[in-house]
Amino acid sequence: MFPASQRRVLAARGTDFYVSAVSIWEMRLKHDARHRSGERKSHFSPADVVAALQDQDMTLLPMTVRHAAGELETPLDHKDPFDELLRPRPRRKISGY
Secondary structure (H helix, E strand, C coil): CCCHHHHHHHHCCCCCCEEEHHHHHHHHHHHHCECCCCCECCCCCHHHHHHHHHCCCCEEECCCHHHHHCCCCCCCCCCCHHHHHHCCHHHHHHCCC
16 A cells, blocks of 8 residues: 555654545545446445544544635646645645634
């Protein structure tokens, strides 16, 4: 899943973890979407992921109207709406936006 170097960073004491509602929303859309074969595009149930995250030491970040209306400091070079919503989230949460 993750290379050893990334697992060490993730396991380090004092590492803060944030999970955005936007990520869960994108996960739900992919879970509900299907390939032509009828197979789900994602096998991860968003409800199961949320349940697992609640048992972890993570901060769940909401999606608000102010977040949706906020402009990016640096425009993205592609138009993925989830990336646009995720990019400014941690900075705004920490700064009390």
